[in-house]
Amino acid sequence: MNLELSEEHRLLQATVREFAAREIAPAAARLDREARYPAELIARAAALGLMGLMIPEQYGGAGMDGVANVIVQEELARASAGVQVIVSVNNSLVADPILRFGTEEQKRRYLPPLTEGRSLGCYCLTESSAGSDAMALETRAGLRGGEWVITGRKLFVTNGVEADLCIVYARSEDVPGARGLSAFLVEKSFPGIQVGKVEHKLGIRCSSTAEILLDDCRVPAENLLGRRGEGGKIALATLDGGRIGIAAQAIGLARAALEEATAYVSQRRLFGRALRDFQATQWALADMATRTDAARLLAYRAAWLRDRGERCTREAAVAKLIASETAMWATHRAVQLFGGYGYIQDYPLERYFRDAKITEIYEGTSEILRLVISRDVLGSKGTARP
């Protein structure tokens, strides 16, 4: 057992921490207020290698492991959860499944632009009546004249407005459930795909969330990702990685709340004492630190398992569940420590609080994660994997 980060992990952490503090953090409040896509920051992130960090060098990526991804996503989210989710989706939900399931030709065509920041990706799974019950989705794909023709409406697509490449999950087989689904690489420039309604959100406001409309969208046969009927498997395998990225996002938010609260209680005085001298404050900070630590170690564990090529569905769910609930709880607690200052936009606490909520919802709600975990617990007669 070795819990020490490697030399390159530490160098990576120091680099991204400085990048996030100097380039992202000063812009974060304004990006949130204006709900504006940070194109210039994403370009700089791409120049550093953050848009394809787990993609091998031969496809233009940095060739790092999943633990490195957790480190990077935490540091980015510490500065801005909105900026971070743009990066995380590109890495975990788009580049990763192309690497794992794509043909050599697909990897050569799509990965270098995604990793170099010339193209942005999005993941189109959710529909109006298929969110937590994703495998019930109704978008249809049929072969016509040697091409796939896809029709349907995808909802809540992160990066939907700016993305150039969409991984679209659709029902290609006349079979209900996961076995009827296939995944497709759909370029925004293909005929029949367009952006629909753009959502106004509580948090992560600088990342776009949009409806993607497919109306007889024609997709070349060679843009099928994986095999026919493999879409459900690809969607779920992809979500294991995505959930680790969202866990890291939540950890970044919890840490942000802890660090800001620690600084604030040291200078805030009341009843003739520093706020930090009250035991209620000390216990709140202790609990925030404890839960954040636990969440981080669980995220590292899930990433480490995935790096070894092992199944990590349960561990990824555990990490995201504890991390997202920690982020919600810790930001809530930190707002309370700040009092009125926690509620106004002059301080970042209210933003962290708003940003945290989504981590309990997307890429598997807390309820779905409990379902995933409990199925595994019951299936393995309650024994946890060592």
Place this chain on the structure above:
Amino acid sequence: MNIIVCLKQVPDTEAPIRIRPDGTGIDETGLNLVMNYYDEHATEAALRLREQFGGTVTAVAVGPERAREALRQALAMGADEAALLRDPQLDGADHLQVARALAAFITPRTPDVVICGKLSTDDNAAVVGPALAEVLDLPQATAIARLEVDPNRARATVHRELEGAVEVLEVPLPALFTVERSLNEPRYPSLPGIMKAKRKEIAVMDLAALGLSPEEVGSPGAVLERLTSPPGRTAGVQVNGAEPEAAVEAIITFLSERAKVL
């Protein structure tokens, strides 16, 4: 162009410093150690010269095993090679001994330019750079804020920021420069750069490998006797509730008799 950049690993300037109980040094437990900020600017300057003229950048540090991390950062930023000069005789070395060890490494490599940070933020001595230039018998310019090398690489024009003036010097190459932080904006190590750096070997050389005898390094001229913490801050004096005239009187009395600044 053959460029050598000298580095040091130091405690993060934001890290709280604890002195060991026996006063022999600082307690490094849990201390965040980083590349000296001035050396990041030195590395950036070296990389820009290579981008302009081609050639190689070699990073070198004197220090314990952990100093590898600073060298790894230089490699990740883009340096071609790195070497750690490590020897028991260099533990507790003074600035002149460090300069002699660096010179033994640098001399056979016949550099066009040697670049150091203006100072290291741990002891703020600003001695190793100038001492190294002396040992190497190279011309030097310290604390430069601008560096231009002419196209035929025969000389450099440098700016030194003085109190209220800028001094412009022309320096024949090869030469040694120590750099100010205003010289440039250091690049971040890129992720592919970090991965490439991971695969590079950091040469470790002791005094024998450098061809230096213990006598040539000498004994330290300056020996650390002990470190003590600066005195803690005492509470200030408040003048409350007095009439303005009386308050002024009290403050003047304080400044002249207690603070002794009047």
